Amino acid sequence: MATRRFPGLALDELDDVEVRPLEELGGPRDDVEGLIMADEPVPLALLPKLRIVANFGVGYDRIDVAACAARGVVVTNTPGVLDSAVADLAFALILAARRQIVDGDRLVRSGQWGRSQGGLAEELTGSTLGIVGLGRIGRAVAQRARGFDLRVLYTGRRPAGSDLGELRPIDTLLSEADIVTLHVPLTDETEGMIDARRLALLRDGSCFVNTARGDIVDEDALVAELVSGRIRAGLDVFADEPHVPPALLDLPNVVLTPHLGSATRQTREAMSRLVVDNVLAVARGDPPLTPVPVKPD
Ligand code: 8YV
Numbered sequence: 542m543a544t545r546r547f548p549g550l551a552l553d554e555l556d557d558v559e560v561r562p563l564e565e566l567g568g569p570r571d572d573v574e575g576l577i578m579a580d581e582p583v584p585l586a587l588l589p590k591l592r593i594v595a596n597f598g599v600g601y602d603r604i605d606v607a608a609c610a611a612r613g614v615v616v617t618n619t620p621g622v623l624d625s626a627v628a629d630l631a632f633a634l635i636l637a638a639r640r641q642i643v644d645g646d647r648l649v650r651s652g653q654w655g656r657s658q659g660g661l662a663e664e665l666t667g668s669t670l671g672i673v674g675l676g677r678i679g680r681a682v683a684q685r686a687r688g689f690d691l692r693v694l695y696t697g698r699r700p701a702g703s704d705l706g707e708l709r710p711i712d713t714l715l716s717e718a719d720i721v722t723l724h725v726p727l728t729d730e731t732e733g734m735i736d737a738r739r740l741a742l743l744r745d746g747s748c749f750v751n752t753a754r755g756d757i758v759d760e761d762a763l764v765a766e767l768v769s770g771r772i773r774a775g776l777d778v779f780a781d782e783p784h785v786p787p788a789l790l791d792l793p794n795v796v797l798t799p800h801l802g803s804a805t806r807q808t809r810e811a812m813s814r815l816v817v818d819n820v821l822a823v824a825r826g827d828p829p830l831t832p833v834p835v836k837p838d
Pocket of ligand 1: 601
């Protein structure tokens, strides 16, 4: 069963796939052995014969992996194939917010160009980029930063001395960077990690970008900082998608996108390929290619 029609031809390699949103499941289904979905809670009680949950995405914060493991259900995700797309979008948001691209677009469309060109933006080249989480996606962001001559600071488990930048404790990174971009998964440790106190550490005029998960940030506190006009932001993710805090909608200092991080044709097709390869492996009785690790309770 797939909760929606995922892109690409790979899905056609699976026989007998029913496309049905989980909320339309109705009752128990003992004919479903594989579930393809995008970071949704798994209705284990309704799917007694389930063998694999193949998540279309790298983040799996809404899947109870331990409960699945206890039932013998394998959970897989799609790491690696979306790093470039997400890093590209992070830079798109950085450039859009920093160079006032959306504001400029509005100015042109409203016929105001000529009367005004808008205020001057802040240059990206040569500024300091803080990467919160130097995992696969964070590293792809750091590599792109080289082309903009950015000084890179990062938090993460990698030892100091990485050639991609300078390791900093998170509070120091937030107060030193001109641009902060989040690339940690949503976990118990990272939920609400960027709280009001940490947001207050951001420098005046700095730019905050989130392509990871909305719940990593105290959204109310972020909205308050943006309403005050003290910082800029590029936001692709929100705490309660597709709900976006109404206070953000008219702000000129925030660029909003609808969770587009992995949304390129190439990446989404690669994600579908990996999803299907995981399902086929488990169907054959082989180990899955990219299983999600089960953490001990
Ligand atoms: C979504 C994502 O899975 O990989 C992730 O963690 O958030 C995205 O790739 C994708 O947008 C499908 O909803």
